[in-house]
Amino acid sequence: MKRSKKSFRILMSAAILALAIQGPITYAASLSDLKDEKSQVEQKKSQLNGEIKEKTSEINTIEAKQKKLLDQITKLTDEITNTNNEISVVKQEIEVTTGEIETLKADIIALQAKIDQRDELLAERARALQANGSVSFLDVLLGANSFVDFIDRYSAVNTLMDADRQIMKEQKEDQNKLEEQKASLENKKQELESKKAELDSLKASLNSQKNEKDNLIKELEAQQKQIASEKKVLEEQYEEAVEISDEINAQIAAEQKRLLEVARQQEAARKAAAANNMNSSSHGGGGSAPAVSAGNWTKPANGRYTSPYGARVHPISGSYKFHYGIDIANSTGTPVVAAADGVVSYAGRLSTYGNVVMVTHSIDGQIFTSLYAHLSSIHVGVGTQVSKGQQIAGMGSTGASTGSHLHFEIHVGTWVNQSVGSVNPLNYISL
CATH class of the missing domain: 2.70.70.10 (Glucose Permease (Domain IIA))
Structure with missing residues (x-):
């Protein structure tokens, strides 16, 4: 840009020097050329001004797009934050459920110990019956020596039978309770794991969208930087054109002033010589x-x-x-x-x-x-x-x-x- 401006001034100086050497009449002929050159410079200024406005409009458009994308990124960031919070809550619920499952496992171990004890008791009862032979409760009752002995034997048999029935009932209830609690906790954990997977997927999707917006922002910033650079070049060219226009205007004014001075000198010479004007012979x-x-x-x-x-x-x-x-x-x-x-x-x-x-x-x-x-x-x-x-x-x-x-x-x-x-x-x- 500086080289172009310097070259222009060198050319203008050389042209003015050449015209000055040729004499005043030839130099005066440069007035029309200066006006033509001024017209061309004004057209160039108008063109550059139009291009600068176009670049400004493009920059404004990009800034509007950037603002829209930044708003979208802000919204996505908020959604990602909310999703992370939900994931944290679900993780805590999973940890709680996992703790409950661990507690249930301890309960299962204790319950299993009870079941094992009952199984051992029943096994001992079976071994006793096997050792004593096959004796039915009816035989026990009929073997009574008196009515009082019969009543005692009957009470003892009922007690044994009630005890066996209670053992079997508790055994079944404990086993059902165990299976229900275990199934409930497993289902709850599975639901939480599924919810966490959905949230992880949502988070990944949001991150992907945010990355896409971030890349668009970078592209727009690159475009904005390029257009701003082009606009700066156009503005420098416009400033140079203004300087050139000012120089040409000054030269035009100087030439007009010189021509007016020539006209005044001509009038003074005419009056001093008191000469009559003559018609030109060329018609x-x-x-x-x-x-x-x-x-x-x-x-x-x-x-x-x-x-x-x-x-x-x-x-x-x-x-x-x-x-x-x-x-x-x-x-x-x-x-x-x-x-x-x-x-x-x-x-x-x-x-x-x-x-x-x-x-x-x-x-x-x-x-x-x-x-x-x-x-x-x-x-x-x-x-x-x-x-x-x-x-x-x-x-x-x-x-x-x-x-x-x-x-x-x-x-x-x-x-x-x-x-x-x-x-x-x-x-x-x-x-």
Whole structure:
């Protein structure tokens, strides 16, 4: 960027030096080039400004996407935190259930010991019966010696039978209770394990989504960094274009000032020499040059006065517009002459004016600019010193025109646009 700026200044310095060596008239010819270059720089500035706005818009779009993703990541992070909390609760429940299962195992061991004792008691009872032979409770009762002995034997038999029945009942109840508690705890543990697995799966899914969002954030940050870098380059180019534009504006102002000084010197020389202005011998075209009037101004061309200064209906658009000059119609090529002594400040195409010549005048210390439009030919160049009545162009119909004529304007000061400094030419010339 710095090299480009330095190169531009070197080229500009070399160009100015070369023009200065060639002389004042050739140097003055650079005014049109400077204006063209300024126009190109302004177009470049406009283009760069548009591109900068596009980059700014892209950055704003990316920032909006980042904000949306950050909100989503925040939500996912909250969900992950909640899931972790649920997992912690389930883990605690699993630990509690596991502890209950361990406690149940201890109870099972104690209950099993009871069952084993009962089994041993029943086994001993069976061994006793086996050792004593097969004796039924009826035999025991019938073996009584008296009624009292019978009652005692009956009571003893009932007691034994009740004891056996109670043992069997407790054995069965304890076994059922054991199986129920064990099954309940196993089911509870299985449910908790299943819930933990679901939560682990949910956590993995949330982590995956968060990682995806994080990656998108990184991609957007990379894009934002790239676009910001491109925007910075465009801004540097725009700043350079502004500097170049300022330099060109300064050169244009200096050149206009020089041309005005040339016009003043020309007026002073004319007054000092008290010389009469002469018509140029070169006329060409289909008519004659107008006679030179006395005074500071003269008629710019012969022909028919067709349109006055002021508001009118435009002959092409048909709309009501202000006419900032006067029109003189004649055949193509009719000589167009300088309306006063001066220096040519513009010569070339100019929008709807077609071919245009502008002459800057210094009259009694006041600066004027006369404009001649729709020309078929141009006989002078920028920087040419012209005398009142000297042919500078041929009448024509270039630009937005309905026929061969001269559109003539006078402005107080230098020409900026149609309206700035515009005055009625008939205040200065006679037709």
